[in-house]
Amino acid sequence: xxxxxxxxxxxxxxxEPARKRSxxxxxxxxxxxxxxxxxxxxxxxxxLNENYLSxxxxxxxxxxxxxxxxxxxxxxxxxxxxGLDISVGSQVGVASVVSAxxxxxxxxxAFLGMLAAVGVGILVGVLNGLVIVYGRVNPTIATLAxxxxxxxxxxxxxxxxxxxxxxxxxxxxFLGRGKIAGLPVMVWILIVVAIAVHVMLRYTDIGRNLYAIxxxxxxxxxxxxxxxxxxxxxxxxxxxxxxxxxxxxxxRTGSGQPVSGSEGLELKAITAAALGGCALKxxxxxxxxxxxxxxxxxxxxxxxxxxxxxxFWQNVAQGALLVAAVVIQQRRNGERAVGLPH
Numbered sequence: 001x002x003x004x005x006x007x008x009x010x011x012x013x014x015x016e017p018a019r020k021r022s023x024x025x026x027x028x029x030x031x032x033x034x035x036x037x038x039x040x041x042x043x044x045x046x047x048l049n050e051n052y053l054s055x056x057x058x059x060x061x062x063x064x065x066x067x068x069x070x071x072x073x074x075x076x077x078x079x080x081x082x083g084l085d086i087s088v089g090s091q092v093g094v095a096s097v098v099s100a101x102x103x104x105x106x107x108x109x110a111f112l113g114m115l116a117a118v119g120v121g122i123l124v125g126v127l128n129g130l131v132i133v134y135g136r137v138n139p140t141i142a143t144l145a146x147x148x149x150x151x152x153x154x155x156x157x158x159x160x161x162x163x164x165x166x167x168x169x170x171x172x173x174f175l176g177r178g179k180i181a182g183l184p185v186m187v188w189i190l191i192v193v194a195i196a197v198h199v200m201l202r203y204t205d206i207g208r209n210l211y212a213i214x215x216x217x218x219x220x221x222x223x224x225x226x227x228x229x230x231x232x233x234x235x236x237x238x239x240x241x242x243x244x245x246x247x248x249x250x251x252r253t254g255s256g257q258p259v260s261g262s263e264g265l266e267l268k269a270i271t272a273a274a275l276g277g278c279a280l281k282x283x284x285x286x287x288x289x290x291x292x293x294x295x296x297x298x299x300x301x302x303x304x305x306x307x308x309x310x311x312f313w314q315n316v317a318q319g320a321l322l323v324a325a326v327v328i329q330q331r332r333n334g335e336r337a338v339g340l341p342h
Contacts, residue, residue: 030277034292038299045303052306059184063252065298066186067092067245069291071265072272073197074241076290078234079273080201082214082282083139085235087128087146088242089265093154093258095121095246100164100256101157103172110171113250118243124150125239129232147266154258163256176251186248193241198287210234214282264315271318272297274325297321 046053071088078085095117103113124146131142157163166172178185201207212220213227221227249261275293278285301314 031289031292034275034289034296038292038296041296041299041303045299045306048303049306052303057302057306061295061298061302062187063184064302065294066184066190067248067261068265068268068272068297069190069294070193070241070245070248071269072276072290072294073194073287074238075269075273076276076278076285076287077197077201077210078139078238079270079278079280080214080282080285081210081230081234082217083132083231083234084143084270084280085128085146085238086140086143086266086270087124087150088238088269089262089267090147090150090154091121091124091239091242092246092249092265093262094124094150094157095243096249096262097154097158097163097246097256097258099247099250100162100166103166103169104164108169110166110169113166114247117247118240121239121241121243121246122236123239125236125242126232128239129235132235133228133231151259151263154262158256158258160258162253162258162260164250165255166250167254172251175248176254186252189244189248193244194287194291201287206230211283214279214284216283267315267318267322268297271322271325274322280326 042053051057071092075085075088098120099113099117101113102116103110106112128143128146131137132139135142167176175185180188201210209220209225209230212223212225213230217227245265246262250256253261272293273285273290274280275296276285276289276291278290297318300317304314304317305311
């Protein structure tokens with residue numbers, strides 16, 4: 001009779017129990033840095049103005065950051081798969097105008113106004129995707145053209161001025177000014193979209209394929225992933241979320257806005273995604289970091305406004321933050337300086 005024994009080699013190969021990650025390690029260095037920066041900004045402006053950290057002002061910050069947050073989330077998705085969309089601000093303007101004009105022309109039907117805006121958003125997003133995929137146009141160039149074209153379209157439709165009046169409709173009022181459990185409805189919409197996109201990216205095959213496309217599109221194609229289908233779908237998603245943002249802009253301002261409220265949103269969205277840890281080359285990023293960056297930008301912008309600092313400095317700050325985010329990424333990735341040897 002023999003007894004089974006374990007050889008030294010087998011003992012060495014036995015897997016060790018998985019070590020639990022600490023909560024701080026799970027957050028990641030990028031997110032910890034953003035949390036630290038957010039605490040500093042809140043503390044600084046809170047010390048300068050006693051009303052800055054009041055509940056009412058925090059809600060103002062949250063509401064103002066909602067539209068930027070929606071666009072930054074979908075910008076995160078498109079950057080992960082190696083693309084970019086510079087036209088999102090103009091898409092918001094088109095959707096805002098369409099929602100208000102259809103609302104007015106149909107005898108104050110909020111449903112038809114919003115449905116028309118979403119429909120236009122899908123068309124615009126799919127058009128961007130088709131130009132990029134089948135026209136073989138660089139995403140930056142294609143959506144830069146879209147930035148100008150959709151802005152012009154919004155101005156043509158509206159004759160360059162605000163259109164309609166929606167604050168006589170209870171549903172638009174609810175969207176723009178209502179609250180659920182103490183939080184503005186706009187913030188709840190942002191939360192729902194953020195959770196949905198996070199689940200898609202982290203826990204579905206769709207998300208894994210998007211990361212694969214951004215990380216190495218050649219390997220993704222060889223693995224059987226239909227890259228063209230995914231890219232068109234991602235840009236269609238951007239169109240839908242931009243339309244939602246346009247509807248919220250209409251509800252918040254009371255009328256369709258072709259430019260006011262939407263101009264410059266593309267810069268904010270890209271800055272938030274880059275600050276949140278998205279690698280502009282693709283294959284890396286997440287919703288959590290992007291939302292922290294949106295909160296940081298919103299807190300900074302509101303603090304500068306409360307302190308009466310010239311609003312032009314807000315653009316300077318956004319540009320500086322975008323450059324800083326890209327520089328940090330390049331350093332972390334070990335990229336050499338342009339023109340210098342390895």
